[in-house]
Amino acid sequence: MGILASLLESRTGQLIAPNRTWRIETALKPLLRARGLATLDDLVEQLVADSGGVLGDMIVDALLNQETSFFRDAGTMESVIEMTRDITDRRARLWSAACSTGQEPLSLAMLVAERAEQGGGPAPEIIATDVSDAALRRARAGRYSAFEVQRGLPVRRMIRWFDADGETWVAKPELVQTISYRRHNLVNDAAPAGGFDVILCRNVMMYLSLELRQRILDRLARALRPGGVLVLGAGETVIGQGDTFVPSVRAKGFYERAIAAPPRSGANG
Numbered sequence: 001m002g003i004l005a006s007l008l009e010s011r012t013g014q015l016i017a018p019n020r021t022w023r024i025e026t027a028l029k030p031l032l033r034a035r036g037l038a039t040l041d042d043l044v045e046q047l048v049a050d051s052g053g054v055l056g057d058m059i060v061d062a063l064l065n066q067e068t069s070f071f072r073d074a075g076t077m078e079s080v081i082e083m084t085r086d087i088t089d090r091r092a093r094l095w096s097a098a099c100s101t102g103q104e105p106l107s108l109a110m111l112v113a114e115r116a117e118q119g120g121g122p123a124p125e126i127i128a129t130d131v132s133d134a135a136l137r138r139a140r141a142g143r144y145s146a147f148e149v150q151r152g153l154p155v156r157r158m159i160r161w162f163d164a165d166g167e168t169w170v171a172k173p174e175l176v177q178t179i180s181y182r183r184h185n186l187v188n189d190a191a192p193a194g195g196f197d198v199i200l201c202r203n204v205m206m207y208l209s210l211e212l213r214q215r216i217l218d219r220l221a222r223a224l225r226p227g228g229v230l231v232l233g234a235g236e237t238v239i240g241q242g243d244t245f246v247p248s249v250r251a252k253g254f255y256e257r258a259i260a261a262p263p264r265s266g267a268n269g
Helices: 002-014 022-034 040-049 052-065 076-080 104-117 133-141 146-150 155-161 210-223
Strands: 093-096 123-128 143-145 162-165 167-172 179-183 196-200 222-231 245-247 253-255
Touching: 002 040, 002 052, 022 052, 022 210, 040 052, 052 133, 076 104, 093 104, 104 123, 104 179, 123 133, 143 146, 146 162, 146 167, 155 162, 155 167, 155 245, 162 222, 196 210
Parallel strands: 093 123, 093 196, 123 179, 196 222
Antiparallel strands: 143 167, 162 167, 222 253, 245 253
């Protein structure tokens, strides 16, 4: 299991605690069945022989914690959109980092579309990224099981923004098309070009070492426009994670770039 845990850490920075190594076997059981393998040792043997790296990608995708839901912490989502109301001379830019299978950016897109129907300002640009190609394929397809759409999605929004297709629900194309999905590794890649007014990076830092958290926070600070905010998960904080961010005075639970933090650079690195 150590080799598999190390693969995940080297690719994504995510750590699996010693008391949670059971999760490795649980997460990889479908992959074992699909490849006709009996044990994790058999999988490791194939991994070592996999010169193309495809199996490594599949293992990492399976091990990533893709837990998410629609309108997770709904008040936070609404506050994000509310913070863009005063930006009227241009399109606000939102970055949903580590977006998993797309429920977070789709929730933002629904709020944006509903605001536009009420005569709001320019619709914000939504960029959503994730390290997992498999998760991004699902996000771009906008297809979810009945269980997934029932997690956090009010019935009126489900009917308004999704179409039933057999046992699944598919987000309307005009909604999905408002989101720009891109593959991005928070640990190794520079931030997407341009400055952002809001960056959502929720429930990611808890899986990383302190050193990586500090490195990522520095990078996110440089990707923010002046006055922009960072949104972390409900159980996450910047306290004790360096001096790049401070709690926002405008919105509870949000964070602003500290005055001493490095300004946004053209490379966003």
